[in-house]
Amino acid sequence: MDREGALRAAGEWDARYARGGALPALAGLPVAVKDIICTAGMPTTCGSRILAGWVPPYDATVVSRLKDAGAVIVGKTNLDEFAMGSSTENSGFGPTRNPWDPERVPGGSSGGSAAAVAAGMTPLALGTDTGGSIRQPAGFTSIVGMKPTYGRVSRYGLVAFASSLDQVGPMARTVADAALLLQVIAGRDPKDSTSVDVPVEDYPGTLPRGVRGLRIGIVREAFGQGLQGDVGEAVRAAAAHLGSLGAALTEVSLPSIPYALPTYYLLATSEASANLARYDGVQYGLRVPTDDLFTMYTRTRRQGFGSEVKRRIMLGTYALSAGYYEGFFLKAQRVRTLIRREFLQALDAVDLVLMPVSPTVPFRLGEKVDDPLQMYLADIYTIPVNLAGLPGISVPCGFSSGLPIGLQLIGKPFDEATVLRAAYAYEQDTDWHTRRPPVVGQSRSQAVAEVHKRDHATTPPRRAPKRGAQTRQRSSRKSKKARTRK
Amino acid sequence: MPMDPSVVEHVARLARLELSDEERQRFARQLGSILEYCATLNELDTEHVEPTSHVLTLTNVFRDDVAGTPLPRDAVLAAAPDHEDGFFKVPPIIETE
Structure with a gap:
């Protein structure tokens, strides 16, 4: 929390409002920022002990765009260390709980942003999504979360996890709010050579166009084994609802989807093992002092990184090492081509693809921490979308015993407008997004x-x-x- | 099948990670089962499939060759664990004797 800074900024916007005249899009609106995005003068920890107390000397482009649009940065939100996790239990500073049931996880890795929005602490937050880290926690907390197309939003100042997959995106209570926030952060940034110069549409303006005539493909392979019954029913009902609003429903097949998870865990960990090599106790963060440089590296990293981060660095280093590179890393890159190709083929025939966000409702704290593979399965429906580089949204579509369920809609590259528009049509005709978790209203x-x-x-x-x-x-x-x- | 202890040790060294005995055993077991799962990719024939390193069709991205303003040196060094005379300071790399 940056109490003083936020109150000061809010006071300035109040004064400008009182003077009259035009105000920017987010004037005076509180926004929470996932603590893996650099904020000048405000600590940025990535949920890691290795960066405890580090204060970045500059703002990420998304943060300076927020400030230019009048947003008040209220604070930084908790996450799985370096965004590696699906429950926010991997944070070096303690777990975040789900406002719908404090014994359950809020999802991850943007669990802090999701919980803050769901609990009414802030109307807007930024998250990041490498394998589902915006959409899965949004689904677990009954809010709206969107991963834009790879290249849509600048990553300058986003601490890198897996560079071919990472993307920053909006988290909000409604689709309209998410559209507004995306509008502010989207677009080419000369400081990020992977941000693409594709025109940014007027997202809030295109929302009311409805879904009449839109072709929506339901992914056949996403409703099989491992999907919780209630979740599957809620998502199918949401699809039917979109049909009743005028969308043309068909079935599409993405046969390689079951291979997305192993592909992701080889590629994301390989990229992470390279990206996290920079935490060596030299330029920033923790240093464990020793007499020789090699031991300084190894001991600093031993003490600074948590278990999941070490495990992924090990896996990625292995997959990139001599003798295993062809069989693991390169193989995964080839399978990625197949997965992307299938998505693009499906999206030739339909405008949107529809799937659940997660196979289950939020699980209990501690339930999966000892079994990494089980934890990874929480992301089976979100990971393929990152591999294909497409825009995807999670929008509330029901509850099972009081626990939230999310609907996922996926669009063509850079067609965020259609994704948002369909999500909006569904949201406006249902009342899931109006429900608040029991903690809201309590002191x-x-x-x-x-x-x-x-x-x-x-x-x-x-x-x-x-x-x-x-x-x-x-x-x-x-x-x-x-x-x-x- | 657990990962061979010598491989665990080798990979940890490549990754500049010091592991405890407990971690060495746990990672050998967990990485073994994760890699077994990853080997399911071999069910797919990818012989004639090009690898995807990222999804954009970008090649080289250039900017105008104009000097910008770098971050102030003091602000950057302020975050360093140790520095001297405007440089990062590390333990000796070259043995002297």
Whole structure:
């Protein structure tokens, strides 16, 4: 939280408003920024101990665009360390909880931004999405989150995880708000040579055009094994709803989708192993002092990185190393071609592709931390979209026992307008986005007391009996850690 | 199948990571099973498929050859763990004797 800075900026916008005259698009609006995006003068940790206390000397382009548009940067939000994770449990500074159920994860890696928007702490937030890190937490918290086309938004000042996949995008309570935020951050930036000079449409202006005549393809392979029943039903119902609004529904096939997950874990970790080589204790961040340089590197990295980051650096280094490069890294790059080709072929015949965001509703804290592969499966429907480089959105489409479900719509390259327009049509004809989690309206002390009570109750609500004892231990240990940090 | 301990050690050295004994064992097990899963990619025939390194059709991106304003040296060094006379400072690299 930057309380003083935010109040000062808000005061300035109040004064300008009182003077009258035109105001920029986001004048005085609070925006929270995922803590992997550089903010001058404000610490940027990436959720990592290795960058604890680091203050960037410059603003990311998306941040300076926000400021130019009048936004008030209220603070930085928690994330899985270096955006590596699907639950925000991998943060070096403690986990974030889901406002819909504090015993559950908010998704990740942009879990802090998602929870802040869902809980009403801020109307707008920036997230980043490498394999689903905007859309999955948006779906888990019943908000709107969009990953723009690769190249749509500048990444200057975004700390790199996997450079061929990373993209910054908007998170908001409604599609209209997300469209407004995207409008501000989109467009070519000379400081990022991978940002593309494709005209930015008037996203808010195109929203009301409706879906009549739009062709929407439902992905056949996305409704099979591993998909929770309630989630599949809600997403199919949402598709039918779009049909009733005039969209033409068909089925499309993306047979290589089951291979997206292993492809992603080879490519993203390989790129990460190279990108994270810069944390060596020399230019910024942590240094563990030793007498020789090599040990300084290895010990600094041992102490500074968390488990998931080390695991991914190891996997990526392996996939790039002599003898394994052809069989793993290059193989994955070839499969990526197949996946992208299938998406583009499907999008020749339809305007949008439709899938669930996640195979399940939000899971419990601690449920998947010991099994990386299980955790990775949380992203099976979002990862293919990053590999193909396409724009995708998560929009609320229902609940299962009070836990949110998200609908994913995917568009053609740089056709964010159509994605937003269809999401808007669905949202305006449903009321999922108007529901608020139980914590909203409670005072902070009430909410904290409730979490405390849950953690110490002998028979906690909604807990499957067979895993009761184990989860109990874990969750109370974690929450103790979280409490001591406050 | 767990990753061979010598491979774990080799990769950790390449990655400039010091691992604890516990991490060495855990990563050997976890990386083994993740790589087994990744080997499912071999079910696909990709012999005539070009690799995709990124999805854009960009080649070289040039800007005008005009000097810009770099970040102030003080601001950059302020974030460094150690510096001297305007440079980053590290332990000795070349042995003296």
